[in-house]
Amino acid sequence: MSRLPSWLSPVWLVLGAIVSVQFGAAFAKSLFPLADPTAIAWLRMAVAALVFWVVARPRLRGRTWAEWRVVLGYGIALATMNWSIYQSFARIPIGLAVTIEFLGPLVVALVGSRRPRDLVWAALAAIGVALLGAFPTSADWAGVGFALLAGAAWAAYIVLSGPTGAAWEGVTGVSVGTLVGVVVFAVPGVLTGGAAMWEPRVLGLAALVGVLSSVIPYGLEMVARRSIPSGVFGILMSVEPAAAALAALLVLGEQLSWIEWIAMACVIVASIGSTRTLSQVPVVNE
Numbered sequence: 001m002s003r004l005p006s007w008l009s010p011v012w013l014v015l016g017a018i019v020s021v022q023f024g025a026a027f028a029k030s031l032f033p034l035a036d037p038t039a040i041a042w043l044r045m046a047v048a049a050l051v052f053w054v055v056a057r058p059r060l061r062g063r064t065w066a067e068w069r070v071v072l073g074y075g076i077a078l079a080t081m082n083w084s085i086y087q088s089f090a091r092i093p094i095g096l097a098v099t100i101e102f103l104g105p106l107v108v109a110l111v112g113s114r115r116p117r118d119l120v121w122a123a124l125a126a127i128g129v130a131l132l133g134a135f136p137t138s139a140d141w142a143g144v145g146f147a148l149l150a151g152a153a154w155a156a157y158i159v160l161s162g163p164t165g166a167a168w169e170g171v172t173g174v175s176v177g178t179l180v181g182v183v184v185f186a187v188p189g190v191l192t193g194g195a196a197m198w199e200p201r202v203l204g205l206a207a208l209v210g211v212l213s214s215v216i217p218y219g220l221e222m223v224a225r226r227s228i229p230s231g232v233f234g235i236l237m238s239v240e241p242a243a244a245a246l247a248a249l250l251v252l253g254e255q256l257s258w259i260e261w262i263a264m265a266c267v268i269v270a271s272i273g274s275t276r277t278l279s280q281v282p283v284v285n286e
Contacts, residue, residue, distance in 0.1 A: 013224035014236045017217035022098070022244045024212030026251035029089045031205055037086040039197040040206060042182065042189025045082060047210025049178040058172030067167040074160040074173065075180025081153035083185060084146045091143030093254045095245025099264045100144060102241055102271060103129065104151030108158050109234070109274045121270040128266030131259055174218065238271035 024044075031040050088097040103125060110122050164173035189197075196202060224233070241264045248254040256264070 010224035010228040011232070011236065013220045014228065014233060015239075017220040017224070018237070018240055018243045019247070020212045020216045020220070022094070022240070022247040023251065024209045024214075025085075025089065025094055025098075025244060026247040027205060027212065028086060028209045029094060029248070029252060031202060031209070032090050034199070035194075035197040035202050036192035037090045038083060038185070039189050039193025040202075040209070041083045041086040042185045042193070043197060043203070043206035044210045044213055045079060045178055045181045045185065047207050048214035049175070049182045051211070051215045052171065052175040052178050056171045056175045058168060058175050060176075070160060070163045070167055071173055071176045072180055074157065074164040075177035076184060077153050077156035077160055078177050079181025079184050081150050081157055082181065084153060085150035088143045088146035088150060091140040091146065093245070093256055093260070094248035094252070095241060095254070095256050095264060096260050097143065097147045097150075098244035099241040099260075099267050100129070100147035101151040101154060102238075102267055103148070104154035105158055105237075106267070106271050106274060107151075108155045109271070117273075121273040124266050124273070125270040128263040128270070131263045131266070171218075171222065178214070235272050238268050241268055 028040050028044065085097060085101055088101070106121075106125055164177065167173065168176065197206075245254075245256055245261075245264065
């Protein structure tokens with residue numbers, strides 16, 4: 001692929017991906033009064049799978065069981081992450097849900113670290129979460145639990161992304177993994193959605209959500225990662241919770257309490273700190 005135009009920084013591509021994901025989340029939540037969150041999550045995955053399959057149709061014949069095993073795990077992690085975060089959105093503000101979910105990749109970044117300073121970032125993230133339990137907030141504990149499940153699934157997704165990318169050419173692993181999620185959640189998605197999920201308005205907005213939340217951000221990040229350092233990418237991704245809160249405010253009118261903003265700030269600073277620390281560690285054969 002040719003180089004990016006000089007005016008188009010990869011930083012702007014990553015920020016565009018973040019904005020796209022979070023506005024997609026806000027539009028998805030606006031559909032919850034019309035159809036069950038499970039149905040909306042399934043429609044999002046179905047739209048993304050269709051687009052990815054057209055763009056990158058994978059070779060299925062001649063695959064080993066090891067290749068299938070890793071992409072099946074990747075797809076289940078992706079589907080669980082999408083489903084559980086929508087369940088969380090249905091119960092607590094989007095900004096709060098994404099803040100808690102972000103603990104998943106933060107744990108992945110910190111696991112295996114041997115630097116004492118990383119304990120500071122882990123403690124700061126823990127303080128942020130503890131604040132939610134120590135002070136009155138808008139948190140529903142079922143919503144918090146679903147956000148934690150989404151974070152765990154996000155961590156599994158990150159761990160499996162590398163092996164999936166190595167076993168499946170280009171972006172074909174994403175095509176297959178997304179389709180796995182569609183199949184896994186087909187029955188609950190259709191049963192919980194009922195007739196409402198097939199209404200033109202719901203289908204149209206669900207298609208928009210699929211494009212905003214999956215297709216556009218993946219495409220932008222794929223281009224950006226070719227020319228942006230991993231440390232910079234990680235720091236930029238750390239603003240996801242704040243972007244989620246802003247999108248929810250603009251689209252849904254959701255507001256967070258002061259303690260929820262402090263908790264979010266703790267997680268964001270911990271993520272940035274851990275990313276900066278890890279980016280200073282020499283990487284062999286990157």
